[in-house]
Amino acid sequence: MERIFNFSAGPAILPAEVLQQARDEMLDWHGSGMSVMEMSHRGKEFMSIAAKVEADLRELAGIPDNYKVLFLSGGASSQFAMVPMNLLRGKKSADYVNTGEWSKKAIKEAKKYCAVNIAASSEDANFSYAPAQDKWVLDPAAAYVHYTPNETIGGVEFNWVPDLNSMVPLVADMSSSILSRPLDVTRFGLIYAGAQKNMGPAGLTIVIVREDLLGATMSGTPTMFDYKIHADNDSMYNTPPTYAMYIMGLVLEWLKRNGGLAVMEKVNIAKTGLLYDLFDTTDFYHCPVARSDRSRMNVPFTLKDAALDGAFLQQAQARGLIQLKGHRSVGGMRASIYNAMPIEGVAALLQFMREFASDHA
Numbered sequence: 478m479e480r481i482f483n484f485s486a487g488p489a490i491l492p493a494e495v496l497q498q499a500r501d502e503m504l505d506w507h508g509s510g511m512s513v514m515e516m517s518h519r520g521k522e523f524m525s526i527a528a529k530v531e532a533d534l535r536e537l538a539g540i541p542d543n544y545k546v547l548f549l550s551g552g553a554s555s556q557f558a559m560v561p562m563n564l565l566r567g568k569k570s571a572d573y574v575n576t577g578e579w580s581k582k583a584i585k586e587a588k589k590y591c592a593v594n595i596a597a598s599s600e601d602a603n604f605s606y607a608p609a610q611d612k613w614v615l616d617p618a619a620a621y622v623h624y625t626p627n628e629t630i631g632g633v634e635f636n637w638v639p640d641l642n643s644m645v646p647l648v649a650d651m652s653s654s655i656l657s658r659p660l661d662v663t664r665f666g667l668i669y670a671g672a673q674k675n676m677g678p679a680g681l682t683i684v685i686v687r688e689d690l691l692g693a694t695m696s697g698t699p700t701m702f703d704y705k706i707h708a709d710n711d712s713m714y715n716t717p718p719t720y721a722m723y724i725m726g727l728v729l730e731w732l733k734r735n736g737g738l739a740v741m742e743k744v745n746i747a748k749t750g751l752l753y754d755l756f757d758t759t760d761f762y763h764c765p766v767a768r769s770d771r772s773r774m775n776v777p778f779t780l781k782d783a784a785l786d787g788a789f790l791q792q793a794q795a796r797g798l799i800q801l802k803g804h805r806s807v808g809g810m811r812a813s814i815y816n817a818m819p820i821e822g823v824a825a826l827l828q829f830m831r832e833f834a835s836d837h838a
C-alpha cells in the first residue's frame with residue numbers, strides 16, 4: 478500500500494493509524510457486531526463514543542466546565558449565520574476583523590442580521606498580514622468581536638489572542654487552526670471549527686461556547702440554528718454526524734498518545750519552519766505573508782516565474798506530493814500542513830522544491 482503526501486487544505490490528511498483503526502473496527506465495533514455507522518445515536522454504544530469524544534476534547538483543549546461543546550453539522554459556513562443569530566442578544570451591531578476570504582464570508586453573512594463594523598482590515602495589503610490590536614477600532618455598542626485566527630486560503634495566522642479587556646465576547650473561526658497549538662479557551666466567548674481540516678472528516682462542526690451566552694437567540698431563528706436547543710439536548714436534538722464524531726474521537730486519542738497540543742505546536746513550528754527557511758534563502762520561491770503572521774498550517778507561495786507552475790505541480794504529483802495548487806482566488810501554490818502531516822512529507826516536499834529550483838535556476 479502506497480500513501481501519498483496530501484497537502485490538501487480540506488478535507489485533509491488524517492493520521493494513517495486512525496484510518497487503520499477505523500478499518501479494523503469497521504464491521505464490528507468493540508464486539509457490538511455493528512459498524513459505528515449503523516448504530517443508533519441514542520444507543521449505549523454510540524453514547525459512550527460521544528461522551529469520550531467530548532471528554533477527550535475537553536482534556537486536550539482545556540475546556541472549562543462553564544463552556545458547552547456542541548457537535549453540529551452544516552459546516553463552519555452555517556456558523557457565519559448562527560453566531561449573529563445567537564450572540565447579538567438584542568444588540569444591533571457586531572465587530573469583525575477582515576483578514577481574508579473566510580473573514581469576508583463571515584462578514585457578508587452577518588450583514589444579513591446586524592450592522593457590521595469592520596474593526597480592522599488587511600485588505601489594503603492584499604490580506605498579507607494580521608492587523609495589530611492597537612489598530613483595531615471597536616464599536617462600543619457591538620455585541621461581540623469576530624476574527625479568523627488562521628486564514629486558510631491566505632495563510633495568515635494571528636500568533637496572539639486579542640485581549641478585549643471588556644465584557645464583549647471574542648468569537649473565533651478556528652476551522653483550520655484548532656488543536657494545532659495550546660488554547661486558552663477562557664479568552665473566548667465562542668470558538669467554532671469545521672472538523673475537516675485538523676480534526677476529522679467533513680460533516681462535523683464543533684462549537685465551544687460559554688454557557689452564559691446561550692438562551693437569547695434572535696426571534697425567528699430556526700430550531701436547528703439555536704445553540705441552546707443543541708446544548709440542552711447534548712447535541713442529540715437531531716441525529717448528529719455519528720461516524721465523523723467517531724473518527725474525530727480516534728484523532729483525539731492519537732493526539733493524546735502523541736503528547737497533546739504543546740507537542741503539536743513544536744512539531745508544527747518545525748514542519749512549516751522547513752519551508753519558511755527555504756523562502757528566506759532563495760528568491761525562486763516567494764511567500765506573500767508578513768513574516769510575523771505566517772501560518773503554521775497553510776503555507777502559500779509563488780514561483781518566481783508563474784509559467785513554471787504547471788511543471789511544478791506535475792512533477793510534485795509524480796513524486797506523490799499532491800494538492801499543492803493554490804486556491805483559485807489567489808493562485809500560486811499552497812501546502813497545507815496539518816497535525817496529521819508527518820515531517821517526512823514536508824521533508825520530501827522541501828527536497829523536491831530545492832531540486833526544482835536548481836533545475837530551473
Ligand SMILES: *Cc1c(COP(=O)(O)O)cnc(C)c1O
Pocket residue numbers: 487551552553554555579625627628629650651652653671672674
Ligand atoms: C474551510 C473553512 C471554512 C468553511 O468550512 P465549511 O465546513 O466548508 O463550511 C470556514 N472558515 C475557515 C477558516 C475555513 O478554513
